[in-house]
Amino acid sequence: MRGKRAKQYKKLMQQYGLSYGFREPYQVLVDSGILRDADKFKMDLVGGLERTLQGQVKPMITQCSMRHLYAASSEPGVSYLIDKAKTYERRRCGHRPEEYPEPLSEQDCLASVVDPKNNKTNKNCYVVASQEIDVRKHMRGVMGVPLVYIARSVMIMEPMADATSDNREREERTKFRAGLKRGSGSLKRKREDDPDEGGEGKTDGVQGDSTQKKKKKSGKGPKEPNPLAVKKSKKSKSVESGESKKAEDVESSNPDPSGTIESGGKRKRRRKPKSSTEGAAADGSEAVNEE
Ligand SMILES: [Zn+2]
Known part of the structure; x- marks a missing residue:
């Protein structure tokens, strides 16, 4: 053949x-x-x-x-x-x-x-x-x-x-969606971590960028440079980023506590990795009771 x-x-x-x-x-x-x-x-x-x-x-x-x-x-x-x-x-x-x-x-x-x-x-x-x-x-x-x-x-x-x-x-689409639902907890977590990583100067995923933008908009950052402008001038960024990135890091650590307020269900999931190290089988419900 x-x-x-x-x-x-x-x-x-x-x-x-x-x-x-x-x-x-x-x-x-x-x-x-x-x-x-x-x-x-x-x-x-x-x-x-x-x-x-x-x-x-x-x-x-x-x-x-x-x-x-x-x-x-x-x-x-x-x-x-x-x-x-x-x-x-x-x-x-x-x-x-x-x-x-x-x-x-x-x-x-x-x-x-x-x-x-x-x-x-x-x-x-x-x-x-x-x-x-x-x-x-x-x-x-x-x-x-x-x-x-x-x-x-x-x-x-x-x-x-x-x-x-x-x-x-x-079927592939449903599998994909099911995967998203199942992994939504970890995905959230990842997204929150992303800006930190992206802040180090890695020009990576669009996801990280967009979340960064959103945070800036919702936050107070009038002082920070326009993210689009930052993206274009990569060379000047390295000079600038030293300070502004640190400020950003402080800020981006702030959204974390606000994330926990979101809803009960998500809260459970976010707790899991910390509290379930001993009893992996024990579910989030216990972790909540402990509170
Ligand atoms: Zn026959």
Whole structure:
């Protein structure tokens, strides 16, 4: 496989891994059609899958797909395919001949295997390798199903379906937000510390700068230089900053006590690191009682 596509597929599988927990060996559900086409194009199906997914694969075939092959066993070459398919892991779809005298269509069978509860999730992390456009169309509606097919003797992996990538982004955003909420206490603390650090002359994050500005505005500092002006003239700053920074430091230590007034919840959190050194399990509630 050529470099660009290989890179693209590698990235895709990494995304599936990160967002949906795909791991090697990848479980690949192959249908009877891709078995046939691989054979038609003289392709090594499993080898092709491993090159495309760039990892170990575990080929699987459902009972219904096997039955479709058996039904066509009189066609030339199919018995060879049956023997080949027998070496793959049989995925018990539960569509037994007693209940289903005719095998399910591969679309219905694969749909029930990949998403048994019909809640649009691919809980078992299956890759679907199918030559049927309708199968792939259906699977695009299920979250996180890598889809593979053969087009003119080239194995193709479809780009992430819109539903899947939308969901991925949504989940990343919620994770991000959850992270912010969880870490809000420490974030606050950090922000309060930042101006001190920034005051040392490090022209770092925008965050630190903006908080500094806010503090200056709210504080009395008419004496202090315009922060924007300070930023521009870095050289003169070093001369000036000696004194003004010290004054700032005194000031920026002031907002700390004002921060504790904010609210009860935050107060607890801020107390934690000091008081919970002995009983880490004991929560902020105790720390408050001590007061
Ligand atoms: Zn089935």
